[in-house]
Amino acid sequence: MHNLISDYLGEILDDVRDHVDGEIPTYITSLTKADPDWLGIAMCTTSGRVYEAGDAEVLFTIQSVSKPFIYALALQECGLERVLDVAGMEPSGEAFNELSLREEDKRPLNPMINAGAIAVNQLINGEDSSVEDRVDVIFDFLSKLAGRELEMDEESAVDELEKADRNLSIAHMLRSHDVIVDAAHDAVDSYTRQCSALVTVRDLAVMSGTLANGGVQPVTGEKLLDPEVCRQTLSVMSSCGMYDAAGRWMARVGIPAKSGVSGGLIGMLPGQLGIATLSPRLDPAGNSVRGVDVFEDLSTDMGLHLMSTEHRTGSHAVRSVDRSGEDTIITLQGVVTFTAAEEILHKLNSLDFVSERVVLDVSRVIDSHSMGRRMLKEQLQRIREAGYDIAVVDPDAELRGRQLSDGSQIPLAEDL
Structure with a gap:
């Protein structure tokens, strides 16, 4: 990719x-x-x-x-x-x-x-x-x-x-x-x-x-x-x-x-x-x-402006990676800023996916920057283009919509 x-x-x-x-x-x-x-x-x-x-x-x-x-x-x-x-x-x-x-x-x-x-x-x-x-x-x-x-x-x-x-x-x-x-x-x-x-x-x-x-x-x-x-x-x-x-x-x-x-x-x-x-x-x-x-x-x-008061700073954005079941489930947490999203992308790119479906769980994310959300969605689209099914767990609609840049929708895990 x-x-x-x-x-x-x-x-x-x-x-x-x-x-x-x-x-x-x-x-x-x-x-x-x-x-x-x-x-x-x-x-x-x-x-x-x-x-x-x-x-x-x-x-x-x-x-x-x-x-x-x-x-x-x-x-x-x-x-x-x-x-x-x-x-x-x-x-x-x-x-x-x-x-x-x-x-x-x-x-x-x-x-x-x-x-x-x-x-x-x-x-x-x-x-x-x-x-x-x-x-x-x-x-x-x-x-x-x-x-x-x-x-x-x-x-x-x-x-x-x-x-x-x-x-x-x-x-x-x-x-x-x-x-x-x-x-x-x-x-x-x-x-x-x-x-x-x-x-x-x-x-x-x-x-x-x-x-x-x-x-x-x-x-x-x-x-x-x-x-x-x-x-x-x-x-x-x-x-x-x-x-x-x-x-x-x-x-x-x-x-x-x-x-x-x-x-x-x-x-x-x-x-x-x-x-x-x-x-x-x-x-x-x-x-x-x-x-x-x-x-x-x-x-x-x-969101790089030092004086910005819009978002809190987060760290350790990837809470866990669970590959014990049929799906690979990546659970996020905290605040997804640009730097947090960059860490997430780095983690996702380093994983060797052994299942057919990758699920991103954002239920523990408490806030996110628009750039962070954009990066997560784009990465999910690229994972799908690499041949894997994708889904999200997003009960609070933290991603602000599930539409990808190609016009398709990310499925909710609970709907599959």
């Missing part, structure tokens, strides 16, 4: 594919080589399962999407108080490359704008570190987050450094206020190489999933960060990650996120999953136009 969640992600991409607003940035030569029609998405649950659709394996430079990860690394290495010495955590309300500092202490407002990111970069491996050693530490960390060895786009790094006048101005400003101690050119060189890591949206989804998972890489199981570091990073992302569009983003999408000028966009729901998209055309705020549209659709469909 085709994977239901990957198919759904593909449908989301199709819904926004004809959105052609926005422009590819031209101030970095390497970015102009991107195909404006690239469109990819990947999702990684905290259980380590990855789903993807579209151009999920296209390599592109990470750019500003690296900022939250390096901020987390600095927090892990130096602690919060030391990091706060060089960058605050308040939204700036300005463009990402604005030459501005807090009036009271001449520090960058947050680590998600260039000034703050350059300052935070200089903490990695100690302020006395050489550029080469610092970059090695950064790439080693990013590679562990991704679960594979990442490479640098050397051509992009050289090109960006040649045109880094604004970032050099920022670095000189930071140095003049003793925020950084390294030479301005070396500081920008180190930061530029950080932004030149080559990634895919699959990489970014797994990396985001690590922050959502309290610092444990969900695929490899390696503990890379403390939970407190992840909480701090996600908190700053929630208010500062989308630059001067951060307020609109939190109101409409409601999950911590970070964008980059190469068209990458990441988001994560704490304790549940990480998501990444790629679409190179940007809006005036520097965010991917179709990426924002995709996240808005996902947030609405899946």
Whole structure:
């Protein structure tokens, strides 16, 4: 059977594919080589399962999407108080490359704008570190987050450094206020190489999933960060990650996120999953136009908004699997959210059905999200298409109707 969640992600991409607003940035030569029609998405649950659709394996430079990860690394290495010495955590309300500092202490407002990111970069491996050693530490960390060895786009790094006048101005400003101690050119060189890591949206989804998972890489199981570091990073992302569009983003999408000028966009729901998209055309705020549209659709469909009060969180959705009789009976319980439904689907896909009929018992389900119900029905339809009879036990009509997408009805077990 085709994977239901990957198919759904593909449908989301199709819904926004004809959105052609926005422009590819031209101030970095390497970015102009991107195909404006690239469109990819990947999702990684905290259980380590990855789903993807579209151009999920296209390599592109990470750019500003690296900022939250390096901020987390600095927090892990130096602690919060030391990091706060060089960058605050308040939204700036300005463009990402604005030459501005807090009036009271001449520090960058947050680590998600260039000034703050350059300052935070200089903490990695100690302020006395050489550029080469610092970059090695950064790439080693990013590679562990991704679960594979990442490479640098050397051509992009050289090109960006040649045109880094604004970032050099920022670095000189930071140095003049003793925020950084390294030479301005070396500081920008180190930061530029950080932004030149080559990634895919699959990489970014797994990396985001690590922050959502309290610092444990969900695929490899390696503990890379403390939970407190992840909480701090996600908190700053929630208010500062989308630059001067951060307020609109939190109101409409409601999950911590970070964008980059190469068209990458990441988001994560704490304790549940990480998501990444790629679409190179940007809006005036520097965010991917179709990426924002995709996240808005996902947030609405899946009920991902952090501020949502519509549904309670459930866990251990599969209560039991009974294969002792003529039927295979899967009993569910609790609240069926998207993440609960994903666990159910994973369980169903792992079962070896030995009976001719599969019965889904939802009599113990106390609440459900529309996306969760949709996923359950679609999975039952696919089980039937695989050659099995299906039925449900649903005395309280929790599924809100038994019609499937092909127009047929799921039989009630008691009617058979």
